[in-house]
Amino acid sequence: MIDRSEIPLDTPIEPVPAKAERPALRIARDFVQSPAAVIGLIGFLVIATAAILAPWITPQNPYDLAQLDIMEGRLPPLAESFAGQTWWLGTDDQGRDMLSAIIYGLRISLAVGASSTLAALLIGAGLGLVAAYYGGKVETAIMRVVDLQLSFPAILVALILLAILGRGVDKVVIALIIVQWAYYARTIRGTALVERSKEYVEAARCLALGSRRILFHHLLPNCLPPLIVIATVQVANAIALEATLSFLGVGVPITEPSLGLLISNGYGYMLSGDYWISFFPGIALLITIVCINLMGDQLRDILNPRLQR
Amino acid sequence: MLVYLIRRLSQSAFVLVAMAVLVFIGIYAVGNPVDVLINPEADLAERQATIERLGLDRPLYEQFWLFVTKALQGDLGRSFLHAEPALPLILERLPATLELAGVAMLIAVFVGVPLGMIAGLRAGKPAGKTIMAGSILGFSLPNFWQGLMLIMIFAVMLGWLPAGGRGETVEVFGIGWSFLTLDGWAHLLLPAINVALYKTSLVIRLARAGTREVALQDYVKFARAKGLSERRVVLVHMLKNIMIPVVTVLGLELGNVIAFAVVTETVFAWPGMGKLLIDSIVNLDRPVVVAYLLLTVVIFIFINLVVDIAYSLLDPRVRLSDKGS
Numbered sequence: 001m002i003d004r005s006e007i008p009l010d011t012p013i014e015p016v017p018a019k020a021e022r023p024a025l026r027i028a029r030d031f032v033q034s035p036a037a038v039i040g041l042i043g044f045l046v047i048a049t050a051a052i053l054a055p056w057i058t059p060q061n062p063y064d065l066a067q068l069d070i071m072e073g074r075l076p077p078l079a080e081s082f083a084g085q086t087w088w089l090g091t092d093d094q095g096r097d098m099l100s101a102i103i104y105g106l107r108i109s110l111a112v113g114a115s116s117t118l119a120a121l122l123i124g125a126g127l128g129l130v131a132a133y134y135g136g137k138v139e140t141a142i143m144r145v146v147d148l149q150l151s152f153p154a155i156l157v158a159l160i161l162l163a164i165l166g167r168g169v170d171k172v173v174i175a176l177i178i179v180q181w182a183y184y185a186r187t188i189r190g191t192a193l194v195e196r197s198k199e200y201v202e203a204a205r206c207l208a209l210g211s212r213r214i215l216f217h218h219l220l221p222n223c224l225p226p227l228i229v230i231a232t233v234q235v236a237n238a239i240a241l242e243a244t245l246s247f248l249g250v251g252v253p254i255t256e257p258s259l260g261l262l263i264s265n266g267y268g269y270m271l272s273g274d275y276w277i278s279f280f281p282g283i284a285l286l287i288t289i290v291c292i293n294l295m296g297d298q299l300r301d302i303l304n305p306r307l308q309r
Numbered sequence: 310m311l312v313y314l315i316r317r318l319s320q321s322a323f324v325l326v327a328m329a330v331l332v333f334i335g336i337y338a339v340g341n342p343v344d345v346l347i348n349p350e351a352d353l354a355e356r357q358a359t360i361e362r363l364g365l366d367r368p369l370y371e372q373f374w375l376f377v378t379k380a381l382q383g384d385l386g387r388s389f390l391h392a393e394p395a396l397p398l399i400l401e402r403l404p405a406t407l408e409l410a411g412v413a414m415l416i417a418v419f420v421g422v423p424l425g426m427i428a429g430l431r432a433g434k435p436a437g438k439t440i441m442a443g444s445i446l447g448f449s450l451p452n453f454w455q456g457l458m459l460i461m462i463f464a465v466m467l468g469w470l471p472a473g474g475r476g477e478t479v480e481v482f483g484i485g486w487s488f489l490t491l492d493g494w495a496h497l498l499l500p501a502i503n504v505a506l507y508k509t510s511l512v513i514r515l516a517r518a519g520t521r522e523v524a525l526q527d528y529v530k531f532a533r534a535k536g537l538s539e540r541r542v543v544l545v546h547m548l549k550n551i552m553i554p555v556v557t558v559l560g561l562e563l564g565n566v567i568a569f570a571v572v573t574e575t576v577f578a579w580p581g582m583g584k585l586l587i588d589s590i591v592n593l594d595r596p597v598v599v600a601y602l603l604l605t606v607v608i609f610i611f612i613n614l615v616v617d618i619a620y621s622l623l624d625p626r627v628r629l630s631d632k633g634s
Contacts, residue, residue, distance in 0.1 A: 148324060148327065151324070151609060151610075151613055152564075152568075152605075152606075152609060153564065153565045153568035153569065155568055155569060155571065155572070156568040156571070156605065159571065159586070159587075159590070160598070160602055162590075163590040163598050236449070240451050240452075243451055243453075243454075244451065244452065244453055244572055247453045247454075247572075247575075248453075248571070248572065248575055248587055249587070249590075249591055250587075250590055250591075260451075260453075263453070263454055263457065267457060270457060270460070270461055270465065271460075271465060271472060273465060275461055275465075278454070278457050278461075279458075279461070282451065282454035282457070282458070285451055285454065286449060286450060286451065286454070289449040289451070290445070290446070290449045293445060293448065293449050294445070297445070
């Protein structure tokens with residue numbers, strides 16, 4: 001408490017500048033308040049780092065046939081190889097170290113999930129923004145397609161697309177983009193319709209700014225929060241969908257095994273009791289998805305304007 | 310209501326036409342239709358005969374017309390593999406899929422609603438937190454892997470239930486149903502649980518959110534003030550109001566369940582439509598894939614239509630807001 005009598009009366013009152021906290025900082029501060037979200041973030045970072053550094057940290061290159069020994073096939077976890085090396089998670093039928101195969105598989109799963117989500121985000125957000133801003137026939141046309149697509153489950157659309165396109169990493173990415181874009185288009189349109197009628201957009205129009213500038217410099221940044229939430233959850237969904245498609249045999253080719261394909265590979269041996277070939281890739285997949293979902297849950301709470309203090 | 314119905318029906322018709330055009334383009338633009346529709350093992354004479362029969366040598370608009378009229382007559386081509394018309398082949402497997410979907414939905418409601426209500430009434434307490442953590446897990450578990458684990462635990466390790474296939478069936482109205490026999494239930498249980506887990510998580514979340522909202526309403530306070538027992542307040546006054554969103558979402562999810570049954574059917578070798586689709590894709594049996602696609606489109610349009618109409622009957626606000634758009 002300041003004793004006002006001590007301040008000379010002629011001291012000019014300096015306005016205390018309102019501390020404008022950067023939104024990114026605020027989000028980061030709110031984010032770490034949930035222990036679950038922090039665990040999710042740390043878990044995801046560990047997984048992503050392991051996936052990126054796969055060639056340097058794995059005990060074995062699972063694609064290098066010279067390093068595989070079929071005599072060491074289907075060894076249970078913690079078994080020792082002839083060379084005295086420990087197979088922490090066991091080996092598959094080809095004598096491949098499961099730990100190495102999983103880390104390499106994570107690489108493909110994460111890359112497919114992240115790239116397809118990003119591309120779908122760009123396409124969907126762009127179209128949704130255009131629909132909301134221009135309205136009229138453009139909007140009707142775009143939103144009809146969105147409605148049409150969202151009335152069918154993603155897995156069905158993806159299955160049919162891949163049945164036509166055939167197997168391949170690039171084709172899976174294309175299918176996942178087509179499956180996902182409509183979510184973003186619908187979400188951003190809803191937000192943008194609200195934002196469009198706000199004063200700052202009107203102000204920007206009065207300044208005679210070009211529509212591209214208004215769209216991407218004024219409207220887009222204000223429509224981002226819900227998109228970020230959906231994109232986070234969609235990365236998890238895309239990874240799960242890719243794994244499902246690969247498991248069903250229409251996803252990635254055998255030469256580039258993702259987690260789903262590893263699980264599919266172990267399916268046959270599971271009935272004879274060799275659980276680890278399917279079990280551990282599934283655990284890796286599960287942990288990845290849970291970590292992303294934990295982050296997504298917290299982001300949803302932070303970025304929801306209705307819950308903001 | 311009549312106007313709404315007519316508008317809604319015309320929308321469905323539009324979607325149907327749009328999908329027919331898309332499927333047609335899909336077959337004709339992506340691959341050579343001759344390769345798609347004719348068995349690659351057919352000899353030259355057979356090939357020529359089929360081309361003429363299907364009119365593949367005619368102009369495109371005539372082909373489209375032929376495709377549409379044939380589809381309307383239910384002729385969606387013959388399976389290469391089974392040498393049978395594709396449509397009956399799929400319809401034959403529809404009851405198995407519906408049975409799976411129906412049992413899964415029942416499990417989701419009868420497990421999900423009570424758990425969700427407990428989570429809502431005990432929000433923030435250990436019981437509520439445990440249920441919500443379980444529901445996050447239920448959302449995150451990859452469906453196919455979860456199925457594998459169910460097989461591993463209950464079929465391989467414990468040996469309680471069979472690992473796959475459909476059990477003994479009883480014919481009712483010429484259709485085989487397996488939920489009437491004990492053996493049928495043994496085979497049905499694991500796949501149904503597998504389909505139900507994700508839906509149960511969804512229902513838990515809906516019921517929890519509903520309970521938390523409803524618990525603050527005046528009529529609940531009034532019921533308590535009247536001195537009604539807690540059991541009556543929860544089971545009558547609250548439950549009824551929670552069920553509206555649950556029923557709506559489950560109606561919309563029915564289509565999803567049928568689609569996701571593809572995964573479960575493959576894992577558990579359940580002889581339904583979904584397994585047929587995967588087998589047909591793997592074996593390049595394209596007429597079956599095309600027929601499946603058109604059939605599911607029709608099923609989906611039908612489900613969406615029924616849900617929309619039922620919803621507009623239950624909640625007149627929906628109909629009114631539709632007029633504005």
